[in-house]
Amino acid sequence: MKPLVPTADFPKRDDFIYLNAANVALMYEGCRTAISDWYNDVAFNGSNNFNELAEADVFDSIHDLAAQLFNVNPTDIAVGSSATELLSSLAWAIAPKKGENIISTDIVFPSTVYPWQRVANATGATLKLAQCKDDYLDLDDIVKLMDQQTAVVCISHVEYGNGQVFDLKKLSDAAHEAGALFIVDATQSAGAIPIDGKTGFIDALVCGAYKWLCGPFGAAVMYINPELQHNLEPGLVGFRSHKHMWDLDPGRIEYPDTAKKFEFSTMAFGCARGLEASISYILDIGVETICTHNRLLTDQLIAGLIKQNARILSPVNEKERSAIVAANFEGYDSAALVQKLKDQQVFVSLRADTIRFSPHFYNTKEDIGTTLDHIDQLLITEK
Ligand SMILES: Cc1ncc(COP(=O)(O)O)c(C=O)c1O
Structure with a gap:
């Protein structure tokens, strides 16, 4: 072959x-060199080249590339350091209330539900996990847990343990019928399975870089449907959260009117450069x-x-x-x-x-x- x-x-x-890509994939060489080029530049030149303008625009091309990957708009993409970090900020933004529930599965990767559990611990919401039986999770068992109190259905597109792929459309339809948000962790699928966010059936999606995208630890992306993002206040904020990040006025935060509002701080920016190279490479191959x-x-x-x-x-x-x-x-x-x-x-x-x-x-x-x-x-x- x-x-x-x-x-x-x-x-x-x-x-x-x-x-072993489901653990950590081999990293694309272009990603590795993009990361080290960025670190070398900052090590030798400080912020001479990676200046305030460069820092403000640093995620622009990832917005474009991730938008192509998920067939959505660049303004609906946010960049962060890990899938867990982005999902945590989103979970606090949504913050299901006492009496409401969040649904996932009992074989999901812990990071897909722990952020919700943490929020639920604070608000009194409850978590309901559909049970895997005989190494298989019947989609109907997830749907059966949904009721009028369901605020969020959050699943992994591909289960990390047995590799089961969920029918996103079917789950989304059921979640929306119950009045719930449908949120997808695509860490085990992006780069290996096509995902089409254009149809609008996914409300939000998070995805790490170091598995099927052949990118680095230290960078991740999130898609948020525009209808949802406008109503949300991010759970994690910092100087980058303000719409003009170099204003540096601590007296107020005005969020950008896009998913960028979920980008809040400095990060290992070299990793963002690496992720950019990886997504571009994956898109070229298809x-x-x-x-x-x-x-x-x-x-x-x-x-x-x-x-x-x-x-x-x-x-x-x-x-x-x-x-x-x-x-x-x-x-x-x-x-x-x-x-x-x-x-x-x-x-x-x-x-x-x-x-x-x-x-x-x-x-x-x-x-x-x-x-x-x-x-x-x-x-x-x-x-
Ligand atoms: C489905 C899934 N989500 C999230 C993660 C962790 O992602 P991150 O390290 O970007 O927080 C993993 C890691 O194995 C995973 O399998």
Whole structure:
């Protein structure tokens, strides 16, 4: 199989087999150089080049690029340091009240619900988590929890553990029918699965950079539907929150009339430059192309694992599968298998006694074939 991208874009990818994008993806080389260029400039020149004007405009191109990624308007994008930070600010802005509830799932990544839990602890709102049964979360079980008191439905587009993909339109319709906001954590999908925000069924979306976007730790984006953003006062504020950030008048805050109101402080700006390079790179390749490539890899992986009598815990049907494949082997210790694979320079994650494989577009069919060969051997030696 011809690699989708040149090795120069991921210089170390041939040194080992890396099937761990759901944890931290390999970083795109253009991202790495953008980050170090920015830090070198500030280290050597202080704010001579990264001056007040540059700092004020620093997120402009990410607004444009993330808007293309999610098919929304640049004015509806905010940049922050992590998905959790942006979601926390949003959760405090929405602040569901006593008597209201927030809905998610009991297999969601903690950061997708903890911000809501923290707000609920302060306001008296309650959190309701739909239960995963037999390694699968039935969408109807999320919908059944919704009632007229539901203020927010906040889910992860792709569950980090089993890779289940949720039907955003169906959940959004149900949430809106209940009068609730529909908020999506796209950290495990952006860059790997197309997301179309234009239809307006997503009220807000957060997304970190260091997984499927092949970007850095330290940068993230949030989309907020314009109808929602105008009514919100951000939970986190700082000098950047004022619409003319260099006014520096501590006596008042007038927020920008866009999602920028959620940008409040300095941050590791080099990481923002890196994220900019990564999103641009992903857009050039095309998310559809990446999704198709990853689908071929996981087809091969799933077929191979099934032949090895693995128990596949991820959905394998067309609509609900992603590039995350969780599996285990009866009679084998998953932790030991993950460690033995690592000894063979194959990197995967251990999640709740399962092996989580997460190949991405820098991987090839040869990577998957070699991984399956190693597993074949381990199933003999580790019995
Ligand atoms: C679904 C999901 N959301 C959020 C995060 C954490 O994002 P951040 O580190 O940007 O706060 C993770 C990390 O694994 C995740 O899987």
